[in-house]
Amino acid sequence: MFKKPTQKFSGKIGEVEIGTGEKALKLGGESVLPFYTFDGNTGNPPRVGMEISDVYPEDWIDTLKDLYKEVAKDPAKWAKFVEDKYSPDFICLRLISADPNGADASPEDCAKTVKSVVEAIKTPLVVAGTGNHEKDAKLFEKIAQETEGHNILLMSAVEDNYKTIAAAGALAYNDKVVAESSVDINLAKQINILINQLGVSNEKFVDNVGCSAGGYGYEYVISTLDRVKLAALSQNDKTLQVPIISPVSFETWKVKEAVEPEADSPQWGNQEDRGISMEVSTATGILASGSNAVILRHPKSVEVIKKFIKELLA
Structure with missing residues (x-):
């Protein structure tokens, strides 16, 4: 009788809990590659969040604003x-109004x-900040x-402001923080080590190792996710054994394929469909490469990705 071999890893991704009460959720916890249910424990299912803004989203496409x-x-x-x-599993509030170059x-x-x-x-x-490191620390x-x-x-917390954000968020007020790096396994390790050295344990933060829309440096994101996950599992690298969150909507809804009006490029087809397709195709690859949570904008994208996760874990 044939017995299918399984791949066992020495490492395991830690769990991070966010929220309170009945809807609190855990990220991570897997000891196998993404969706490899046949190899062992896939941990908590990947989570799907929806993006909203603290101001009226003037730059969103009309069908979303409607x-x-x-x-x-x-x-x-x-x-x-x-x-x-x-x-959605969680909601992501972007603080657009806080941008020093805006309001x-x-x-x-x-x-x-x-x-x-x-x-x-x-x-x-x-809660997503402005990307201005000095302002985000105060925020x-x-x-x-x-x-x-x-x-x-x-x-997120980055190298320029992690001391303030991680100390306030994780240590003083018992929230969780995101450690952000720029699509490089060594940079991901570096920010994680710095946060650990502050006294913040792996249960208190998750990583954003970088994100991009499909076709826009996407292969670097995918290969970085693969490398991070493999180092955490196969090399038992404790500095990388934290869940990963990817802000897909932040990237996909600003590229030309998603925002080009149909009137200007009729050959490209329906603008809303293009945006959804870009968001869904980006999210599926990112989840299959190791992200534990994605942030999306369109309700249809959320519906499709939730179904994708459910069927791959069935």
Whole structure:
């Protein structure tokens, strides 16, 4: 009788919990490659989150804005609407208003907004900053203070500001943080080691090792995910044994294939369909290469990716 061989690894990805109560969720926990149910324990299923914004999303495509036209000017109402209608595993609030090159909203005002959102929903909350390292440090410190007890995920800490964000988020106020690096296994290790040296354990943070839309340096993202996951599992590299989150929507909804109006390039077909296709194709490859959570924007993308995960784990 044929006995199928299984591949065993010495390492295991740790678990990180976000949120509170009945909808709290865990990321990671696997000891095999993504979706390799035939080899062993695949851990917690990959999670699918939905992106919202703290201001009306002027730059989103019209069909998406139409979905949210009644609620998009109130982040708390928008979050509740998404929770009730689409049931994502988590919600990602992007603090667009805080950008120093835009409205430059104060950390205090942003913290009030985040508090109103986290109190309006039961779904775990991820809060994404501006990408301005100095502003994000001030922002997340205030947000962590205002939302203590909600176990939110602060995205992201980088080498320039990790001391403030990880210390405030993970140590002082018991939230979780995202350690961000730029599509390189050595950079991922480096930021993780720095955060560990602060006294933050692997159960307190997840990685964003970089993300891009399909066709835009995507192969580097995929190969980096593969290398990180293999090092964590086969080499038992404890510095990389943390779950990974990938902000797919941040990248896919800004490339020309997703935003080019149909009137300008009719040969490309329907604009909304193109955006969904770009988001779905990007997310599937990223999940198959080792990401434990993806952030998406379109409800149809969320539906397709949830089905993709369910069927691969069946």
